[in-house]
Amino acid sequence: MTHDEILKGLFDNTILGKAVLVKELTQQGLDATLEPTEMLYKALLPALQEVGRRFELGDFFVPEMLLSAKAMQGALTLLRPLLAAKGDKSLGKYVMGTVKGDVHDIGKNLCNIMLEGAGFEVIDLGVNTSPEKFVDAVQKHQPDIVGMSAFLTTTMPMFKVTIEALKKAGLRDKVRVMVGGAPVTAQYAELAGADAYCPDASSTARKAKELIGATGAAPVGALADAVKAVEQMVSVAEPENK
Amino acid sequence: METTLHSRTKTVVIGPEQPFVMIGERINPTGRKKLGAEMAAGDFARVRRDAETQVAAGAQMLDVNAGVPTADEAELLVNTIRAVSEVTDAPLCIDSSVFEALQAALAAYKGKALVNSVTGEDERLEKILPLVKKYDAAVIGMANDETGISMDPEFRLAIAEKIVRRAQDHGIPAQDVIIDPLALTVAADPTAVKITLQTMRMIREHLGVNMVCGAGNISFGLPERPPITAAYLAMAMTCGLTCAITDATDPIIRQAVRASDVLLGHDEYAANWIAEFRRKKSG
Numbered sequence: 001m002t003h004d005e006i007l008k009g010l011f012d013n014t015i016l017g018k019a020v021l022v023k024e025l026t027q028q029g030l031d032a033t034l035e036p037t038e039m040l041y042k043a044l045l046p047a048l049q050e051v052g053r054r055f056e057l058g059d060f061f062v063p064e065m066l067l068s069a070k071a072m073q074g075a076l077t078l079l080r081p082l083l084a085a086k087g088d089k090s091l092g093k094y095v096m097g098t099v100k101g102d103v104h105d106i107g108k109n110l111c112n113i114m115l116e117g118a119g120f121e122v123i124d125l126g127v128n129t130s131p132e133k134f135v136d137a138v139q140k141h142q143p144d145i146v147g148m149s150a151f152l153t154t155t156m157p158m159f160k161v162t163i164e165a166l167k168k169a170g171l172r173d174k175v176r177v178m179v180g181g182a183p184v185t186a187q188y189a190e191l192a193g194a195d196a197y198c199p200d201a202s203s204t205a206r207k208a209k210e211l212i213g214a215t216g217a218a219p220v221g222a223l224a225d226a227v228k229a230v231e232q233m234v235s236v237a238e239p240e241n242k
Numbered sequence: 243m244e245t246t247l248h249s250r251t252k253t254v255v256i257g258p259e260q261p262f263v264m265i266g267e268r269i270n271p272t273g274r275k276k277l278g279a280e281m282a283a284g285d286f287a288r289v290r291r292d293a294e295t296q297v298a299a300g301a302q303m304l305d306v307n308a309g310v311p312t313a314d315e316a317e318l319l320v321n322t323i324r325a326v327s328e329v330t331d332a333p334l335c336i337d338s339s340v341f342e343a344l345q346a347a348l349a350a351y352k353g354k355a356l357v358n359s360v361t362g363e364d365e366r367l368e369k370i371l372p373l374v375k376k377y378d379a380a381v382i383g384m385a386n387d388e389t390g391i392s393m394d395p396e397f398r399l400a401i402a403e404k405i406v407r408r409a410q411d412h413g414i415p416a417q418d419v420i421i422d423p424l425a426l427t428v429a430a431d432p433t434a435v436k437i438t439l440q441t442m443r444m445i446r447e448h449l450g451v452n453m454v455c456g457a458g459n460i461s462f463g464l465p466e467r468p469p470i471t472a473a474y475l476a477m478a479m480t481c482g483l484t485c486a487i488t489d490a491t492d493p494i495i496r497q498a499v500r501a502s503d504v505l506l507g508h509d510e511y512a513a514n515w516i517a518e519f520r521r522k523k524s525g
Contacts, residue, residue: 062429062463101339103390106430106463127390153272153309154339183272188311 014047017067091119097129099158104151266296286325429463446482472498
Protein backbone atom coordinates (compact mmCIF):
# COMPACT_ATOMS: atom_id res chain seq x y z
CA MET A 1 0.00 0.00 0.00
CA THR A 2 1.20 3.51 -0.75
CA HIS A 3 1.30 6.19 1.94
CA ASP A 4 -1.75 7.83 0.41
CA GLU A 5 -3.68 4.57 0.44
CA ILE A 6 -2.88 4.06 4.10
CA LEU A 7 -3.92 7.60 4.98
CA LYS A 8 -7.16 7.24 3.06
CA GLY A 9 -7.83 3.90 4.74
CA LEU A 10 -7.23 5.45 8.16
CA PHE A 11 -9.54 8.35 7.40
CA ASP A 12 -12.36 6.21 6.01
CA ASN A 13 -12.23 3.52 8.64
CA THR A 14 -11.97 5.92 11.56
CA ILE A 15 -15.20 7.49 10.33
CA LEU A 16 -16.75 4.04 10.13
CA GLY A 17 -15.49 3.20 13.61
CA LYS A 18 -13.63 0.05 12.52
CA ALA A 19 -11.22 -0.19 15.42
CA VAL A 20 -9.35 -3.36 14.42
CA LEU A 21 -8.74 -2.16 10.89
CA VAL A 22 -7.62 1.30 11.99
CA LYS A 23 -5.08 -0.17 14.35
CA GLU A 24 -3.77 -2.52 11.66
CA LEU A 25 -3.45 0.32 9.17
CA THR A 26 -1.62 2.43 11.72
CA GLN A 27 0.92 -0.35 12.20
CA GLN A 28 1.26 -0.71 8.44
CA GLY A 29 1.83 3.04 8.24
CA LEU A 30 4.60 2.86 10.81
CA ASP A 31 6.17 -0.11 9.03
CA ALA A 32 6.07 1.89 5.80
CA THR A 33 7.80 4.82 7.59
CA LEU A 34 4.82 7.14 7.56
CA GLU A 35 5.29 9.96 10.08
CA PRO A 36 3.03 9.58 13.14
CA THR A 37 2.12 13.26 12.89
CA GLU A 38 1.11 12.77 9.29
CA MET A 39 -1.26 9.94 10.21
CA LEU A 40 -2.71 12.06 12.99
CA TYR A 41 -3.14 15.31 11.08
CA LYS A 42 -3.91 13.99 7.62
CA ALA A 43 -6.19 11.12 8.62
CA LEU A 44 -7.24 10.62 12.22
CA LEU A 45 -8.10 14.15 13.37
CA PRO A 46 -9.76 15.10 10.06
CA ALA A 47 -11.82 11.90 10.38
CA LEU A 48 -12.95 12.92 13.85
CA GLN A 49 -13.82 16.36 12.52
CA GLU A 50 -15.79 14.80 9.68
CA VAL A 51 -17.69 12.67 12.20
CA GLY A 52 -18.46 15.84 14.14
CA ARG A 53 -19.65 17.53 10.98
CA ARG A 54 -21.98 14.66 10.10
CA PHE A 55 -23.27 14.61 13.67
CA GLU A 56 -24.03 18.31 13.39
CA LEU A 57 -25.99 17.66 10.21
CA GLY A 58 -27.98 14.87 11.84
CA ASP A 59 -26.47 12.21 9.57
CA PHE A 60 -24.47 10.61 12.39
CA PHE A 61 -25.63 9.55 15.84
CA VAL A 62 -24.09 9.41 19.30
CA PRO A 63 -23.04 5.72 19.20
CA GLU A 64 -21.27 6.25 15.87
CA MET A 65 -19.31 9.17 17.28
CA LEU A 66 -18.25 7.01 20.20
CA LEU A 67 -17.19 4.17 17.91
CA SER A 68 -15.04 6.53 15.84
CA ALA A 69 -13.34 7.76 18.97
CA LYS A 70 -12.69 4.19 20.00
CA ALA A 71 -11.14 3.41 16.63
CA MET A 72 -8.91 6.42 16.98
CA GLN A 73 -7.89 5.36 20.46
CA GLY A 74 -6.57 2.09 19.06
CA ALA A 75 -4.39 4.02 16.62
CA LEU A 76 -3.18 6.29 19.36
CA THR A 77 -1.99 3.45 21.56
CA LEU A 78 0.58 2.83 18.81
CA LEU A 79 1.29 6.47 18.04
CA ARG A 80 1.35 7.93 21.53
CA PRO A 81 4.84 6.77 22.52
CA LEU A 82 6.21 8.20 19.28
CA LEU A 83 4.35 11.48 19.64
CA ALA A 84 5.16 12.07 23.28
CA ALA A 85 8.46 13.76 22.59
CA LYS A 86 6.93 16.48 20.41
CA GLY A 87 6.29 19.13 23.06
CA ASP A 88 3.03 20.13 24.71
CA LYS A 89 1.90 23.52 23.47
CA SER A 90 -1.83 23.68 22.92
CA LEU A 91 -3.99 26.06 20.91
CA GLY A 92 -5.48 27.41 24.11
CA LYS A 93 -6.88 26.38 27.45
CA TYR A 94 -10.56 25.68 27.90
CA VAL A 95 -12.22 25.18 31.27
CA MET A 96 -15.49 23.30 30.87
CA GLY A 97 -18.28 22.27 33.23
CA THR A 98 -21.99 21.56 33.62
CA VAL A 99 -23.45 24.18 35.94
CA LYS A 100 -24.52 23.67 39.53
CA GLY A 101 -27.70 21.64 40.02
CA ASP A 102 -27.36 19.94 36.64
CA VAL A 103 -25.95 16.46 36.07
CA HIS A 104 -26.32 16.17 32.29
CA ASP A 105 -22.98 15.49 30.65
CA ILE A 106 -23.36 13.93 27.20
CA GLY A 107 -23.44 17.25 25.34
CA LYS A 108 -20.57 18.63 27.38
CA ASN A 109 -18.46 15.53 26.74
CA LEU A 110 -19.09 15.71 22.99
CA CYS A 111 -17.97 19.36 23.06
CA ASN A 112 -14.80 18.39 24.92
CA ILE A 113 -13.99 15.81 22.28
CA MET A 114 -14.35 18.31 19.45
CA LEU A 115 -12.45 21.00 21.36
CA GLU A 116 -9.56 18.71 22.10
CA GLY A 117 -9.63 17.39 18.57
CA ALA A 118 -9.28 21.01 17.47
CA GLY A 119 -6.20 21.46 19.65
CA PHE A 120 -7.47 22.93 22.89
CA GLU A 121 -6.34 21.72 26.27
CA VAL A 122 -9.63 21.07 28.05
CA ILE A 123 -9.91 21.08 31.81
CA ASP A 124 -13.19 19.32 32.56
CA LEU A 125 -14.75 20.24 35.89
CA GLY A 126 -17.50 17.64 35.45
CA VAL A 127 -21.16 18.08 36.35
CA ASN A 128 -22.88 20.05 39.12
CA THR A 129 -20.09 22.65 39.06
CA SER A 130 -20.57 25.49 41.54
CA PRO A 131 -19.68 29.09 40.62
CA GLU A 132 -16.91 28.91 43.22
CA LYS A 133 -15.44 25.89 41.50
CA PHE A 134 -15.47 27.71 38.15
CA VAL A 135 -13.78 30.73 39.76
CA ASP A 136 -11.13 28.55 41.39
CA ALA A 137 -10.44 26.76 38.13
CA VAL A 138 -10.07 30.03 36.22
CA GLN A 139 -7.69 31.32 38.85
CA LYS A 140 -5.67 28.14 38.84
CA HIS A 141 -5.54 27.32 35.13
CA GLN A 142 -5.88 30.80 33.58
CA PRO A 143 -7.80 29.49 30.56
CA ASP A 144 -8.58 31.43 27.42
CA ILE A 145 -12.19 30.31 27.51
CA VAL A 146 -14.68 29.05 30.06
CA GLY A 147 -17.53 26.86 28.79
CA MET A 148 -20.72 26.19 30.70
CA SER A 149 -23.39 23.63 29.90
CA ALA A 150 -26.97 23.51 31.22
CA PHE A 151 -29.68 21.10 30.12
CA LEU A 152 -32.54 22.41 32.26
CA THR A 153 -34.38 25.69 32.13
CA THR A 154 -34.09 25.69 35.90
CA THR A 155 -30.30 25.47 35.91
CA MET A 156 -29.67 27.96 33.10
CA PRO A 157 -29.74 30.90 35.53
CA MET A 158 -26.45 29.52 36.87
CA PHE A 159 -24.76 30.96 33.76
CA LYS A 160 -25.42 34.43 35.02
CA VAL A 161 -24.64 33.57 38.64
CA THR A 162 -21.31 32.07 37.58
CA ILE A 163 -20.47 35.01 35.32
CA GLU A 164 -21.23 37.38 38.20
CA ALA A 165 -18.94 35.33 40.42
CA LEU A 166 -16.18 35.66 37.81
CA LYS A 167 -16.75 39.43 37.75
CA LYS A 168 -16.60 39.64 41.50
CA ALA A 169 -13.32 37.76 41.50
CA GLY A 170 -11.98 40.22 38.91
CA LEU A 171 -11.62 37.46 36.33
CA ARG A 172 -14.38 38.21 33.82
CA ASP A 173 -12.13 40.38 31.62
CA LYS A 174 -9.51 37.69 31.51
CA VAL A 175 -11.60 34.94 29.89
CA ARG A 176 -14.14 34.45 27.16
CA VAL A 177 -17.34 32.74 28.28
CA MET A 178 -19.24 30.28 26.08
CA VAL A 179 -22.54 28.64 27.01
CA GLY A 180 -24.73 25.92 25.55
CA GLY A 181 -27.29 23.19 26.21
CA ALA A 182 -30.70 22.10 24.95
CA PRO A 183 -32.87 24.96 26.25
CA VAL A 184 -30.28 27.71 25.66
CA THR A 185 -30.70 30.33 22.94
CA ALA A 186 -28.31 32.96 21.58
CA GLN A 187 -30.55 35.59 23.08
CA TYR A 188 -30.46 33.97 26.51
CA ALA A 189 -26.68 33.67 26.31
CA GLU A 190 -26.43 37.38 25.66
CA LEU A 191 -28.76 38.21 28.56
CA ALA A 192 -26.68 36.03 30.85
CA GLY A 193 -23.59 38.01 29.84
CA ALA A 194 -21.80 35.30 27.88
CA ASP A 195 -19.57 36.00 24.88
CA ALA A 196 -20.92 33.20 22.72
CA TYR A 197 -23.55 30.52 22.40
CA CYS A 198 -23.14 27.31 20.40
CA PRO A 199 -25.84 24.80 19.56
CA ASP A 200 -23.58 21.73 19.18
CA ALA A 201 -20.13 20.21 19.59
CA SER A 202 -18.70 21.02 16.16
CA SER A 203 -19.72 24.64 16.24
CA THR A 204 -18.33 24.91 19.77
CA ALA A 205 -14.88 23.96 18.51
CA ARG A 206 -15.16 26.36 15.56
CA LYS A 207 -16.40 29.22 17.71
CA ALA A 208 -13.74 28.64 20.32
CA LYS A 209 -11.02 28.92 17.67
CA GLU A 210 -12.65 32.05 16.34
CA LEU A 211 -12.80 33.62 19.80
CA ILE A 212 -9.09 33.23 20.37
CA GLY A 213 -8.26 34.24 16.80
CA ALA A 214 -6.82 30.91 15.77
CA THR A 215 -6.92 29.57 12.24
CA GLY A 216 -5.84 26.39 10.54
CA ALA A 217 -4.92 23.05 12.01
CA ALA A 218 -3.99 22.25 15.56
CA PRO A 219 -0.33 22.76 16.51
CA VAL A 220 1.87 19.74 16.97
CA GLY A 221 1.78 20.16 20.73
CA ALA A 222 -1.94 19.48 20.79
CA LEU A 223 -1.38 15.80 20.29
CA ALA A 224 -1.46 14.95 23.96
CA ASP A 225 -4.82 16.67 24.18
CA ALA A 226 -6.22 14.74 21.26
CA VAL A 227 -5.17 11.56 22.98
CA LYS A 228 -6.92 12.69 26.12
CA ALA A 229 -10.04 13.61 24.15
CA VAL A 230 -10.36 10.20 22.70
CA GLU A 231 -9.79 8.48 26.02
CA GLN A 232 -12.53 10.58 27.50
CA MET A 233 -14.87 9.81 24.65
CA VAL A 234 -14.31 6.10 25.07
CA SER A 235 -14.90 6.34 28.79
CA VAL A 236 -18.34 7.68 27.94
CA ALA A 237 -18.98 4.62 25.79
CA GLU A 238 -17.60 2.11 28.25
CA PRO A 239 -18.87 2.73 31.74
CA GLU A 240 -16.82 -0.11 33.17
CA ASN A 241 -13.83 2.18 32.70
CA LYS A 242 -15.43 4.89 34.80
CA MET B 243 -49.11 -0.20 46.80
CA GLU B 244 -51.40 2.25 45.07
CA THR B 245 -51.00 5.98 44.58
CA THR B 246 -54.25 7.87 44.12
CA LEU B 247 -54.18 11.30 42.52
CA HIS B 248 -57.08 13.49 41.57
CA SER B 249 -58.17 16.74 40.03
CA ARG B 250 -61.40 18.32 41.17
CA THR B 251 -63.44 15.81 39.20
CA LYS B 252 -61.18 12.97 38.10
CA THR B 253 -59.24 10.29 39.96
CA VAL B 254 -56.30 8.26 38.67
CA VAL B 255 -54.89 5.23 40.47
CA ILE B 256 -51.29 4.18 39.86
CA GLY B 257 -50.40 0.67 40.96
CA PRO B 258 -48.82 -2.66 40.00
CA GLU B 259 -52.16 -4.22 39.06
CA GLN B 260 -53.52 -1.13 37.30
CA PRO B 261 -53.33 -0.15 33.67
CA PHE B 262 -50.06 1.73 33.11
CA VAL B 263 -50.41 5.46 33.62
CA MET B 264 -49.00 7.66 30.86
CA ILE B 265 -48.20 11.15 32.09
CA GLY B 266 -48.15 13.37 29.00
CA GLU B 267 -44.75 15.07 28.66
CA ARG B 268 -45.42 17.73 26.07
CA ILE B 269 -46.29 20.76 28.17
CA ASN B 270 -42.65 21.58 28.76
CA PRO B 271 -40.73 24.41 27.09
CA THR B 272 -37.36 22.61 27.41
CA GLY B 273 -36.31 22.02 23.82
CA ARG B 274 -39.56 23.59 22.54
CA LYS B 275 -38.47 27.17 22.13
CA LYS B 276 -41.60 28.28 20.32
CA LEU B 277 -43.86 26.96 23.07
CA GLY B 278 -41.72 28.70 25.68
CA ALA B 279 -41.86 32.03 23.86
CA GLU B 280 -45.64 31.84 23.55
CA MET B 281 -46.07 30.91 27.21
CA ALA B 282 -43.85 33.78 28.31
CA ALA B 283 -45.97 36.12 26.19
CA GLY B 284 -49.13 34.90 27.93
CA ASP B 285 -50.34 32.92 24.93
CA PHE B 286 -51.56 29.52 26.15
CA ALA B 287 -53.34 28.38 22.99
CA ARG B 288 -50.70 25.76 22.24
CA VAL B 289 -50.67 24.63 25.88
CA ARG B 290 -54.43 24.02 25.75
CA ARG B 291 -54.14 22.25 22.42
CA ASP B 292 -51.31 20.04 23.70
CA ALA B 293 -53.32 19.21 26.82
CA GLU B 294 -56.34 18.16 24.77
CA THR B 295 -54.33 16.18 22.23
CA GLN B 296 -52.47 14.24 24.90
CA VAL B 297 -55.57 13.35 26.87
CA ALA B 298 -57.36 12.35 23.68
CA ALA B 299 -54.39 10.11 22.87
CA GLY B 300 -54.75 8.30 26.19
CA ALA B 301 -52.59 10.23 28.67
CA GLN B 302 -54.30 9.78 32.05
CA MET B 303 -52.24 12.57 33.63
CA LEU B 304 -50.30 15.57 32.32
CA ASP B 305 -46.90 16.87 33.32
CA VAL B 306 -46.81 20.65 33.45
CA ASN B 307 -43.47 22.45 33.30
CA ALA B 308 -43.17 26.21 32.88
CA GLY B 309 -39.41 26.61 33.03
CA VAL B 310 -39.07 29.41 30.53
CA PRO B 311 -35.73 31.19 30.89
CA THR B 312 -36.02 34.76 32.19
CA ALA B 313 -39.73 34.38 33.03
CA ASP B 314 -41.17 34.38 36.56
CA GLU B 315 -41.62 30.63 36.83
CA ALA B 316 -44.03 30.69 39.78
CA GLU B 317 -46.50 32.96 38.03
CA LEU B 318 -46.10 31.22 34.69
CA LEU B 319 -46.59 27.78 36.20
CA VAL B 320 -49.80 28.85 37.93
CA ASN B 321 -51.11 30.35 34.68
CA THR B 322 -50.15 27.25 32.70
CA ILE B 323 -51.94 24.99 35.18
CA ARG B 324 -54.99 27.22 34.91
CA ALA B 325 -54.96 26.99 31.12
CA VAL B 326 -54.60 23.20 31.23
CA SER B 327 -57.39 22.87 33.78
CA GLU B 328 -59.72 24.79 31.48
CA VAL B 329 -59.59 22.06 28.86
CA THR B 330 -59.03 18.83 30.79
CA ASP B 331 -59.71 17.27 34.17
CA ALA B 332 -56.69 14.94 34.03
CA PRO B 333 -54.76 15.15 37.32
CA LEU B 334 -51.47 16.99 37.00
CA CYS B 335 -47.83 16.33 37.64
CA ILE B 336 -46.33 19.67 38.67
CA ASP B 337 -42.81 19.86 37.31
CA SER B 338 -40.30 22.37 38.60
CA SER B 339 -37.06 22.49 40.54
CA VAL B 340 -37.83 26.01 41.75
CA PHE B 341 -39.27 25.87 45.26
CA GLU B 342 -41.34 29.04 44.90
CA ALA B 343 -42.90 27.78 41.68
CA LEU B 344 -43.91 24.48 43.30
CA GLN B 345 -45.31 26.32 46.27
CA ALA B 346 -47.41 28.69 44.17
CA ALA B 347 -48.62 25.88 41.90
CA LEU B 348 -49.63 23.59 44.77
CA ALA B 349 -51.45 26.43 46.49
CA ALA B 350 -53.40 27.14 43.31
CA TYR B 351 -54.11 23.54 42.30
CA LYS B 352 -57.43 22.02 43.22
CA GLY B 353 -56.86 18.33 43.77
CA LYS B 354 -54.07 15.96 44.75
CA ALA B 355 -51.11 16.63 42.49
CA LEU B 356 -47.89 14.73 41.86
CA VAL B 357 -44.84 16.88 42.56
CA ASN B 358 -41.93 16.45 40.12
CA SER B 359 -39.55 16.11 41.91
CA VAL B 360 -37.23 15.71 44.86
CA THR B 361 -33.80 14.05 44.90
CA GLY B 362 -32.05 12.24 47.73
CA GLU B 363 -30.15 15.42 48.65
CA ASP B 364 -30.86 16.44 52.27
CA GLU B 365 -31.29 20.08 51.39
CA ARG B 366 -33.90 19.28 48.73
CA LEU B 367 -35.72 16.75 50.89
CA GLU B 368 -36.06 19.16 53.80
CA LYS B 369 -37.38 21.87 51.50
CA ILE B 370 -39.76 19.95 49.27
CA LEU B 371 -41.23 17.32 51.61
CA PRO B 372 -42.91 19.79 54.02
CA LEU B 373 -44.52 21.37 50.96
CA VAL B 374 -45.78 18.00 49.72
CA LYS B 375 -47.21 17.27 53.16
CA LYS B 376 -48.83 20.68 53.51
CA TYR B 377 -50.79 20.31 50.27
CA ASP B 378 -51.38 16.56 50.69
CA ALA B 379 -49.68 15.88 47.37
CA ALA B 380 -47.64 12.91 46.19
CA VAL B 381 -44.01 13.25 45.11
CA ILE B 382 -41.55 11.79 42.65
CA GLY B 383 -38.24 10.85 44.30
CA MET B 384 -35.25 10.67 41.96
CA ALA B 385 -32.69 8.04 42.93
CA ASN B 386 -29.70 10.38 42.81
CA ASP B 387 -28.10 12.69 45.35
CA GLU B 388 -25.33 15.28 45.66
CA THR B 389 -22.79 12.66 44.60
CA GLY B 390 -24.51 12.40 41.21
CA ILE B 391 -26.03 9.42 39.43
CA SER B 392 -24.69 6.07 40.51
CA MET B 393 -24.35 3.18 38.06
CA ASP B 394 -24.74 0.76 40.99
CA PRO B 395 -28.35 -0.43 41.45
CA GLU B 396 -27.68 -1.03 45.18
CA PHE B 397 -26.74 2.59 45.62
CA ARG B 398 -29.82 3.83 43.77
CA LEU B 399 -31.96 1.56 45.93
CA ALA B 400 -30.36 3.04 49.04
CA ILE B 401 -31.25 6.55 47.91
CA ALA B 402 -34.82 5.49 47.11
CA GLU B 403 -35.06 3.97 50.57
CA LYS B 404 -33.78 7.17 52.13
CA ILE B 405 -36.38 9.24 50.27
CA VAL B 406 -39.25 6.96 51.30
CA ARG B 407 -38.09 6.97 54.94
CA ARG B 408 -37.61 10.71 55.02
CA ALA B 409 -41.06 11.23 53.49
CA GLN B 410 -42.54 9.06 56.24
CA ASP B 411 -40.73 11.20 58.83
CA HIS B 412 -42.60 14.15 57.35
CA GLY B 413 -45.92 12.31 57.55
CA ILE B 414 -46.08 11.37 53.88
CA PRO B 415 -47.05 7.69 53.45
CA ALA B 416 -44.96 5.45 51.20
CA GLN B 417 -47.79 5.15 48.68
CA ASP B 418 -47.47 8.87 48.02
CA VAL B 419 -43.83 8.52 47.00
CA ILE B 420 -43.16 7.41 43.43
CA ILE B 421 -39.52 6.57 42.79
CA ASP B 422 -37.72 7.42 39.57
CA PRO B 423 -34.97 4.76 39.28
CA LEU B 424 -33.29 6.96 36.61
CA ALA B 425 -33.32 6.00 32.97
CA LEU B 426 -30.16 7.14 31.22
CA THR B 427 -29.30 7.32 27.55
CA VAL B 428 -28.52 3.96 25.98
CA ALA B 429 -26.69 5.63 23.08
CA ALA B 430 -23.99 6.82 25.46
CA ASP B 431 -23.89 3.72 27.60
CA PRO B 432 -24.98 0.26 26.43
CA THR B 433 -25.47 -0.90 30.03
CA ALA B 434 -27.72 2.01 31.03
CA VAL B 435 -31.02 0.19 30.59
CA LYS B 436 -29.84 -3.05 32.17
CA ILE B 437 -28.86 -1.09 35.26
CA THR B 438 -32.19 0.72 35.34
CA LEU B 439 -34.19 -2.50 35.01
CA GLN B 440 -32.15 -4.15 37.75
CA THR B 441 -32.74 -1.13 39.99
CA MET B 442 -36.48 -1.39 39.31
CA ARG B 443 -36.63 -5.05 40.28
CA MET B 444 -34.78 -4.32 43.51
CA ILE B 445 -36.99 -1.35 44.40
CA ARG B 446 -40.10 -3.41 43.69
CA GLU B 447 -38.86 -6.20 45.93
CA HIS B 448 -37.57 -4.10 48.81
CA LEU B 449 -39.82 -1.05 48.83
CA GLY B 450 -42.86 -2.03 46.79
CA VAL B 451 -43.53 1.58 45.84
CA ASN B 452 -44.72 2.83 42.47
CA MET B 453 -42.09 3.81 39.93
CA VAL B 454 -41.97 6.44 37.21
CA CYS B 455 -39.41 7.53 34.64
CA GLY B 456 -38.89 10.12 31.97
CA ALA B 457 -39.03 7.65 29.11
CA GLY B 458 -37.62 9.97 26.48
CA ASN B 459 -34.09 9.98 27.96
CA ILE B 460 -33.54 6.39 26.90
CA SER B 461 -33.56 7.01 23.17
CA PHE B 462 -31.69 10.34 23.10
CA GLY B 463 -28.97 10.49 20.45
CA LEU B 464 -30.55 7.81 18.25
CA PRO B 465 -32.63 8.06 15.08
CA GLU B 466 -36.22 6.76 15.08
CA ARG B 467 -36.62 7.12 18.78
CA PRO B 468 -40.22 5.99 19.43
CA PRO B 469 -39.64 2.23 18.88
CA ILE B 470 -36.69 2.35 21.32
CA THR B 471 -38.81 4.11 23.92
CA ALA B 472 -41.71 1.72 23.29
CA ALA B 473 -39.57 -1.40 23.71
CA TYR B 474 -38.03 0.05 26.84
CA LEU B 475 -41.41 0.76 28.40
CA ALA B 476 -42.62 -2.76 27.64
CA MET B 477 -39.54 -4.20 29.37
CA ALA B 478 -39.75 -1.79 32.30
CA MET B 479 -43.40 -2.65 32.86
CA THR B 480 -42.36 -6.21 33.66
CA CYS B 481 -39.84 -4.90 36.21
CA GLY B 482 -42.18 -2.70 38.23
CA LEU B 483 -42.55 0.55 36.31
CA THR B 484 -46.14 1.65 36.87
CA CYS B 485 -46.21 5.05 35.17
CA ALA B 486 -44.02 7.16 32.90
CA ILE B 487 -43.69 10.71 31.73
CA THR B 488 -43.83 10.09 28.02
CA ASP B 489 -45.28 11.12 24.68
CA ALA B 490 -48.72 9.54 24.65
CA THR B 491 -49.45 11.14 21.29
CA ASP B 492 -46.91 8.89 19.61
CA PRO B 493 -48.81 5.84 18.32
CA ILE B 494 -45.84 3.49 18.62
CA ILE B 495 -45.28 4.33 22.28
CA ARG B 496 -48.98 4.33 23.12
CA GLN B 497 -49.61 0.97 21.48
CA ALA B 498 -46.62 -0.65 23.16
CA VAL B 499 -47.92 0.49 26.55
CA ARG B 500 -51.50 -0.57 25.95
CA ALA B 501 -50.44 -3.90 24.42
CA SER B 502 -48.24 -4.56 27.47
CA ASP B 503 -51.25 -3.83 29.68
CA VAL B 504 -53.13 -6.59 27.86
CA LEU B 505 -50.20 -9.03 28.14
CA LEU B 506 -49.67 -8.36 31.86
CA GLY B 507 -53.33 -8.80 32.64
CA HIS B 508 -53.84 -5.14 33.50
CA ASP B 509 -56.45 -4.68 30.81
CA GLU B 510 -58.93 -7.40 31.64
CA TYR B 511 -60.42 -9.16 28.67
CA ALA B 512 -58.54 -6.58 26.57
CA ALA B 513 -61.49 -4.25 26.98
CA ASN B 514 -59.45 -1.05 26.59
CA TRP B 515 -57.51 -2.44 23.66
CA ILE B 516 -60.69 -3.43 21.84
CA ALA B 517 -62.36 -0.12 22.65
CA GLU B 518 -59.46 1.78 21.12
CA PHE B 519 -59.65 -0.39 18.02
CA ARG B 520 -63.36 0.47 17.68
CA ARG B 521 -62.65 4.17 18.17
CA LYS B 522 -60.07 4.12 15.40
CA LYS B 523 -62.33 2.08 13.14
CA SER B 524 -65.21 4.47 13.49
CA GLY B 525 -62.73 7.26 12.76
